[in-house]
Amino acid sequence: MTELFTPTVSASLDLTELRRAVTGPVWDPGDVAVVAELAGFNLAPVHEPVGVVGATDAHDVAAAVRWARARDLGVAVVATGHADFSHRGTLIVSTRRLDRCDVDPAARTAVVGAGVKWARVIEAAAPHGLTGVSGSTTDVGVVGFCTGGGVGPMIRRFGLGSDRVRAITVVTGEGAIREVGPGDELFDAMLGGKDAAGIVVEMTVELVEVSRFYGGAIFYDAADAPAVLHAWREWQAGLGENTTTSIAILRMPDLEAAPPPLRGRTVVHLRVWHLGPEIEGLEVLSPMRRVATPIVDMVDELPSAAIDAVHCDPTDPMPSWITGGHLREITAETIDTVLEIAGPQRELPVIIVELRQTGGRGVRGTQGVAARAPYTVGVVAPMVPALAEVVPAVGLGLVDALAAWSTGTVPANYASPETIAARPGACWDDDGRARLAAVVARTDPDGVLGGRRLGLR
Ligand SMILES: Cc1cc2nc3c(=O)[nH]c(=O)nc-3n(C[C@H](O)[C@H](O)[C@H](O)COP(=O)(O)OP(=O)(O)OC[C@H]3O[C@@H](n4cnc5c(N)ncnc54)[C@H](O)[C@@H]3O)c2cc1C
Numbered sequence: 001m002t003e004l005f006t007p008t009v010s011a012s013l014d015l016t017e018l019r020r021a022v023t024g025p026v027w028d029p030g031d032v033a034v035v036a037e038l039a040g041f042n043l044a045p046v047h048e049p050v051g052v053v054g055a056t057d058a059h060d061v062a063a064a065v066r067w068a069r070a071r072d073l074g075v076a077v078v079a080t081g082h083a084d085f086s087h088r089g090t091l092i093v094s095t096r097r098l099d100r101c102d103v104d105p106a107a108r109t110a111v112v113g114a115g116v117k118w119a120r121v122i123e124a125a126a127p128h129g130l131t132g133v134s135g136s137t138t139d140v141g142v143v144g145f146c147t148g149g150g151v152g153p154m155i156r157r158f159g160l161g162s163d164r165v166r167a168i169t170v171v172t173g174e175g176a177i178r179e180v181g182p183g184d185e186l187f188d189a190m191l192g193g194k195d196a197a198g199i200v201v202e203m204t205v206e207l208v209e210v211s212r213f214y215g216g217a218i219f220y221d222a223a224d225a226p227a228v229l230h231a232w233r234e235w236q237a238g239l240g241e242n243t244t245t246s247i248a249i250l251r252m253p254d255l256e257a258a259p260p261p262l263r264g265r266t267v268v269h270l271r272v273w274h275l276g277p278e279i280e281g282l283e284v285l286s287p288m289r290r291v292a293t294p295i296v297d298m299v300d301e302l303p304s305a306a307i308d309a310v311h312c313d314p315t316d317p318m319p320s321w322i323t324g325g326h327l328r329e330i331t332a333e334t335i336d337t338v339l340e341i342a343g344p345q346r347e348l349p350v351i352i353v354e355l356r357q358t359g360g361r362g363v364r365g366t367q368g369v370a371a372r373a374p375y376t377v378g379v380v381a382p383m384v385p386a387l388a389e390v391v392p393a394v395g396l397g398l399v400d401a402l403a404a405w406s407t408g409t410v411p412a413n414y415a416s417p418e419t420i421a422a423r424p425g426a427c428w429d430d431d432g433r434a435r436l437a438a439v440v441a442r443t444d445p446d447g448v449l450g451g452r453r454l455g456l457r
Contacts, residue, residue: 012028013050013051013071015028015051017067018051018053018063018064018067018091021063021064021066021067022053022055022056022059022060022063022064023056023057023059023060024053024054024055024056024060024097025053025054026051026052026053026054027051027052027054028051029048029049029050029051029052031052034047034049034052037052037054037094037096038052038078038081038092038094039081039317040078040079040080040081040082040317041080041081041082041139041140041315041317041318041320042081042082042083042084042317042318042319042320042383043317043318043319043320044084044086044319044320044321044383045081045083045084045085045086045087046086047078047086047087047088047092048086048087048088048089049076049087049088049089049090049091049092050073050089050090050091051091051092052091052092052093052094053091053092053093053094054094054096054097055093055094055095055097055098055201056097056098057098057201058169058171058177058201058202059177060093061093061171061177061199061201062171062175062176062177063175064091064093065093065171065172065173065174065175065199065448065449066174066175067091068090068091068448069173069174069175069446069448072446073089073090073091073448074089074090074091074447074448074449074452074453075090075091075092075093075199075448075449076090076091076092076093076195076450076453077092077093077094077095077114077195077199077450078092078093078094078095079094079095079096079114079115079141079143079144080096080115080117080139080140080141080144082139082140082141082144082320083144083416084320084321084322084383084416084417085416085417085453086417093199094115095113095114095115095141095143096115097115098113098114098115098116098201098202099113099115099116100112100113100116100202101113101116101120101121101124103121103124103125103128103130103207105125105128105130108130108206108207108208108209109166109204109205109206109207110124110125110132110142110204110205110207111202111203111204112142112143112202112203112204112205113201113202114141114143114199114200114201114202114203115141116141116142116143117138117139117140117141117142118132118134118135118137118138118139118140118141118142118145119138119139121134121142121205121207122134122138122304122305122307123305125207126211126303126304126305128207129209129210129211130207130208130209130210130211130304131207131208131210131211131304131305131307132164132205132207132208133150133152133154133155133158133159133160133161133163133164133205133206133208134150134152134153134161134307135150135151135152135153135161135413136152136153136271136308136310136311136313137308137311137313137315138307138308139308139313139315142161142203142205143200143203144413145161145413146160146161146162146164146165146191146203146205147162147190147191147192147193147194147195147200147412148162148192148194148367148411148412148413148415149161149162149191149192149365149367149411149412149413150162150367150413151356151358151376151411151413153215153244153246153271153273153307153310153311154208154210154244154273154275154307155244155356155357155358155359156239156241156242156243156244156357156358156359157241157242157244157275158208160365160367161205162191162192162365162367163365164205164206164207164208165187165191165203165204165205165206165365166181166182166204166205166206167179167180167181167187167203167204168180168181168187168190168200168202168203168204169200169201169202169203170186170190170197170198170199170200170201171198171199171201172186172197172198172443172444173197173198173440173443173444173445173446173447173448173449174443174444174445176443177201178198185435185438185439186198186439186443187365188365188366188435188439189365189366189435189436189439189440189443190365191365191366191367192365192366192367192412192427192428192432192436193365193366193412193436193439193440193454193456194412194427194450194454195449195450195454196436196440196444196449196450196451196454196456197436197439197440197443197444197449197451198443198444198449199449210275210304211303211304212301212302212303212304213273213274213275213276213301213302213304213307214272214274214275214276214277214278214280214281214282214284214285214299214300214301214302215271215272215273215274215281215299215300215302215309215310216272216298216299216300216302216309216310217269217270217271217272217296217298217299217309217310217311217312218269218270218272218288218289218294218296218297218298218299219250219261219262219267219268219269219270219294219295219296219297220267220268220270220292220293220294220295221267221268221292221293221295222265222266222267222268222344223344224268224291224292224293225249225268225339225343225344226339226343227291227292228247228268228270228288228291228292229247229268229335229338229339230332230335231287231288231291232245232247232270232288232355233330233331233332233334233335235287235288236357239284239357242274242275242276243272243273243274243275243284244272244273244357245270245271245272245273245357246270246271246311246354246355246356246357247268247269247270247271247354247355248268248269248271248352248353248354248355249266249267249268249269249338249342249343249344249352249353249354250262250266250267250268250269250351250352251266251348251350251351251352252264252265252266252267252351253351253382257314257316259296261295261296262295262296266344267295269312269354270288271310271311272285272288272299272310273307273310277301278300278301281299281301285299298312318382319382319383319384320380320381320382320383321380321381321382321383321391321392321395321416321418322378322379322380322381322395322414322416322419323378323379323392323395323396323399323410323414323415323416323418323419324376324377324378324379324399324410324411324414324419325376325377325399325402325406325407325408325409325410325411325414325426326358326373326375326376326406326407326408326409326410326411327355327373327374327375327376327377327402327405327406327407328373328374328375328405328406328407329374329375329405330355330375330405331405333404334355334402334404334405337401337402338353338355338402341397341398341401342398348394348398349381349382349387349390349391349394350379350380350381350391350394350395350398351380351381351382352378352379352380353377353378353379353398354377354378354379354380355375355376355377356375356376356377356378357374357375358373358374358375358376359373359374359375365432366428366432366433366435366436367411367412367427367428367432373407373409376411376414377398377399377402377406378414379395379398379399381394381395392416392418392419395416395418396418396419396422407429408423408426409426409427409428409429410423410426410427411427412427412428412454415427415454415455417453420453420454420455421455423455424455425455425456426455427454427455433456436456437451437456437457440456440457
């Protein structure tokens with residue numbers, strides 16, 4: 001894999017002062033506890049930090065940043081570990097102890113610590129008829145998702161995850177603790193800037209009133225891919241904002257975790273979320289039920305907490321790699337190209353090639369481009385050592401093949417290290433990048449945080 005960070009220090013720094021400065025645990029890099037502390041969904045990253053801090057509050061995060069800054073070191077954050085970044089030669093702040101999750105039904109908000117996954121918020125909100133604007137899986141952390149914009153299955157109705165953030169407690173690259181909200185430039189920078197401008201300690205997110213939806217997944221046979229993909233393109237163009245849909249060509253691994261009818265097969269996966277009664281949802285979806293006979297049809301009226309049924313993402317840890325881009329439009333030629341480069345006839349080391357509707361509404365933060373571009377393309381692949389060179393080349397090539405329809409930008413949450421190396425600065429449009437860079441220059445003048453890793457500097 002491409003290494004964006006060259007370790008600049010030996011792995012045997014004296015951490016005594018750091019231990020004095022923080023309340024939470026501090027580990028030397030070789031400590032066996034580090035493996036469990038940094039274990040998350042993605043098994044691909046190989047971290048080689050100079051030390052690891054298990055932050056318990058904002059003061060711990062601030063002290064860790066100040067300690068690293070004084071030693072000319074970088075600081076990286078590991079939360080619920082879905083990203084494929086390997087952090088080397090930096091101090092890692094682990095946020096798993098920042099586990100506050102307070103739902104306020106009257107205010108329709110949740111205050112969440114930086115270590116909290118969407119699943120907890122959604123479970124706590126559901127009894128009040130509320131839910132959170134999560135991504136394809138509630139196994140992802142709220143903060144990791146929203147700091148990258150956050151493209152989810154309800155996006156056409158409720159916007160990006162970042163559009164629903166109301167307040168953030170954040171530690172800057174100078175080690176200052178700031179409370180920021182709408183109108184504050186640091187707030188804007190955090191929503192789409194990942195950890196370039198600060199490390200989030202807590203976030204207040206707005207919840208939305210959804211108790212049930214009509215949706216889920218339909219799987220079609222590989223032979224129906226051309227008919228289904230072309231029909232999807234025409235169908236989705238006429239949908240209202242109460243419906244969000246995406247379509248994927250899935251190469252299901254031959255593993256026990258895969259459901260028997262799909263195991264080891266290439267299939268087409270239609271994802272549907274519709275806000276409305278079942279009778280309405282049935283009508284909305286009927287053209288896609290007629291286009292081919294599904295292998296499995298799991299679309300139904302479901303409680304809001306069952307949102308994972310739309311994308312059916314895996315939750316068991318695995319080595320995973322991602323890339324993608326924003327698309328301006330999807331024409332019949334776009335679909336033909338997808339079928340040509342990623343259709344079932346191809347032998348490819350990827351699991352998912354997907355097209356998602358993203359056309360959102362109100363936009364906050366520096367990922368604004370995601371809401372203006374009506375679609376994304378995403379590629380997810382298994383990042384095992386034997387495929388370490390092949391996967392990025394194939395994945396980036398698949399996205400490049402759609403360049404004629406691309407905006408040239410990449411959702412920040414889809415930006416693997418190789419994506420950033422190939423397209424530096426592409427996580428933002430020109431305006432978003434300029435705004436973010438200006439804030440980062442003020443809040444992280446020494447480049448302690450993630451700006452360089454994210455291709456901003
Ligand atoms: C199975 C799967 C499904 C996914 N589905 C979607 C989806 O539908 N939509 C979408 O938009 N993305 C999706 N993603 C991408 C995901 O949103 C990003 O990888 C996100 O960064 C994961 O957050 P994390 O806390 O799990 O990751 P980690 O690996 O712990 O952190 C990743 C990065 O998030 C940032 N970050 C985390 N915590 C903080 C913090 N406290 N302060 C500042 N920055 C922080 C940092 O840049 C950090 O390097 C998916 C990923 C996977 C593996």
